[in-house]
Amino acid sequence: MDLRLVDGGQSLYLRLAKTELGEPQPPKSFPTGIVIGVTVPLVIIILALVAFWFSPWRRRWSRERILDNPPRVLDNASRVVDNVAPDSHPPNLALLTTSFPAVGLPAVVQATGNFSEANIIGKGGFSVIYKGELDGYGTVAVKRLKQDSLSEKIKGDYAREIVLMSRFTHANLVKLLCYCQEKAECILVYEFMRNRSLNLYIFGEDSSLRSLLNWAQRVKIIRGIAIGLEWLHGEGVIHRDLKPGNILLNDTLEPKIADFGTAKPLIEDPTNQTLVQTAGYVAPEYAGEGTLTYKCDVYSFGVVLLEILGGKRKKDEPTFLPQVWESWKQCEIGELLDPQVGEPEAEAFSVLARCIHIGLLCVQHLPEQRPAMPEVVAMLTNTGVQLPMPSKPTANIGAGLQAQPISDDTPGPSRTR
Ligand SMILES: *[C@@H]1O[C@H](CO)[C@@H](O)[C@H](O)[C@H]1NC(C)=O
Numbered sequence: 001m002d003l004r005l006v007d008g009g010q011s012l013y014l015r016l017a018k019t020e021l022g023e024p025q026p027p028k029s030f031p032t033g034i035v036i037g038v039t040v041p042l043v044i045i046i047l048a049l050v051a052f053w054f055s056p057w058r059r060r061w062s063r064e065r066i067l068d069n070p071p072r073v074l075d076n077a078s079r080v081v082d083n084v085a086p087d088s089h090p091p092n093l094a095l096l097t098t099s100f101p102a103v104g105l106p107a108v109v110q111a112t113g114n115f116s117e118a119n120i121i122g123k124g125g126f127s128v129i130y131k132g133e134l135d136g137y138g139t140v141a142v143k144r145l146k147q148d149s150l151s152e153k154i155k156g157d158y159a160r161e162i163v164l165m166s167r168f169t170h171a172n173l174v175k176l177l178c179y180c181q182e183k184a185e186c187i188l189v190y191e192f193m194r195n196r197s198l199n200l201y202i203f204g205e206d207s208s209l210r211s212l213l214n215w216a217q218r219v220k221i222i223r224g225i226a227i228g229l230e231w232l233h234g235e236g237v238i239h240r241d242l243k244p245g246n247i248l249l250n251d252t253l254e255p256k257i258a259d260f261g262t263a264k265p266l267i268e269d270p271t272n273q274t275l276v277q278t279a280g281y282v283a284p285e286y287a288g289e290g291t292l293t294y295k296c297d298v299y300s301f302g303v304v305l306l307e308i309l310g311g312k313r314k315k316d317e318p319t320f321l322p323q324v325w326e327s328w329k330q331c332e333i334g335e336l337l338d339p340q341v342g343e344p345e346a347e348a349f350s351v352l353a354r355c356i357h358i359g360l361l362c363v364q365h366l367p368e369q370r371p372a373m374p375e376v377v378a379m380l381t382n383t384g385v386q387l388p389m390p391s392k393p394t395a396n397i398g399a400g401l402q403a404q405p406i407s408d409d410t411p412g413p414s415r416t417r
Pocket residue numbers: 082083084085086272273274
C-alpha cells in the first residue's frame with residue numbers, strides 16, 4: 001500500500017521477526033528428538049533394503065514377478081536393454097567364476113587333429129564345429145570361431161555364451177565343458193552329441209532317418225525342449241533363436257538346447273543386441289517391432305513342436321500355421337502328422353492331437369494369448385490341464401524374409417541383423 005495515499009492519522013502495525021527486536025534469545029536446544037526420530041527409521045529402512053537386495057528372496061521374487069506378468073514387465077525391461085548405446089559393456093570374461101575351466105590351445109589342436117577337415121561336423125555362419133578327443137573330457141564338440149568374422153559383436157556373443165553357459169547345467173541344455181582363448185582363437189568345447197541335431201531327423205531327406213524317431217520319442221523330445229526352455233526362462237534368459245538345428249539329441253535321444261551366442265539375459269546384460277531372427281521361427285511382434293519377451297521363445301517353440309510332428313519345414317510355407325489351424329479345426333489331425341513315422345495308435349493319437357492343440361496356442365499372434373513356458377510344460381505333462389481354444393494364427397513371417405536368409409540350420413552362432 002502506498003502510505004502517501006493515507007490521509008489523517010492511522011496506526012501502522014509492522015510485524016517483525018523476534019530476532020530483529022534485539023531481545024535476548026533463549027538458547028536453542030539441539031533437536032535431539034527429531035534427529036533420532038528421523039535417522040533411526042531411515043537407517044533401518046536402508047539396512048532392510050540392502051539385506052533384501054542380497055537375499056535369495058529378491059531373486060525368487062523378481063523371477064515370479066516376471067513370470068506372473070510377462071508382457072508388460074518384460075516389454076519395458078527389454079526395451080531398456082535394447083536401447084542402451086551400442087557396444088557399451090560387452091560381457092566381461094573377467095566376470096567368469098575362476099572355477100570355470102579354460103583349456104590350452106595345444107590340447108585343442110591335438111584333440112581336433114590340428115583342426116582337420118576330416119573332423120568337421122558342422123558349419124555355422126561364424127564358426128566351424130569339430131569332433132575331437134580331448135584329454136580328460138573324452139569325445140567333445142569343439143566350436144571354433146572363424147578368424148575372418150571375428151568382429152567385436154561376434155566376440156561379444158562368444159563371451160556371452162561362456163558367461164551364460166558356465167552358469168548353467170540342466171539335463172535339457174547342452175553342456176559347455178571348457179573354453180580356450182589364446183592367440184586370437186575363440187573356442188568353446190561342448191559335450192559331444194552323437195546323434196546330432198533334431199533337424200536331421202524331422203526333415204531328413206533320408207526317410208530312414210525320419211522314421212527313426214517314433215511318436216513316443218517325438219513327444220518325449222517336445223517335452224524335453226519345453227522343460228529346458230522353462231528352466232532357461234526361470235533363469236531370466238531368452239534364447240531368441242530356437243529352431244530344430246539348435247536342438248541336439250544325446251544317445252538316449254534326450255533333447256539338449258544349444259547355441260547360446262544369441263541368448264539374452266533380461267535386464268542383467270546391457271548390450272545393444274540387434275535382432276536375431278530365423279525366418280519362420282520368429283514371433284511377429286519381435287520381427288515387426290523388435291519387442292522381446294519370453295513369449296517370443298514360446299512362439300518359436302510352437303513352430304518347432306508342429307514341425308516335429310509334421311516333418312515339414314515351416315519356413316518354406318508362409319501359410320503353414322493357418323493351414324495347421326484349419327486342419328486341426330476340422331479334426332483332420334492325420335494330415336498334420338508325418339506319414340513317414342507311421343500311423344499312431346489310438347492312445348498315441350490323442351496325445352498327438354493334444355500336442356498340436358498346445359502348439360497352436362504357442363503360435364498365437366498376440367503374445368498375451370500364448371501360454372508362458374511353465375504353463376506349456378503343465379499342459380504337455382498333465383492331461384488334466386484344460387486347454388483354451390486357439391484362434392487362427394497369422395501367416396508366417398518367414399515369407400517376407402525369404403529373400404535374405406538370416407540363419408541356416410547348422411548348429412553354431414546364428415547370423416544376426
Ligand atoms: C544397436 O546397434 C546397432 C549396430 O550395432 C545400431 O545400428 C543400432 O542403432 C543400435 N540400436 C540402438 C537402439 O542403439
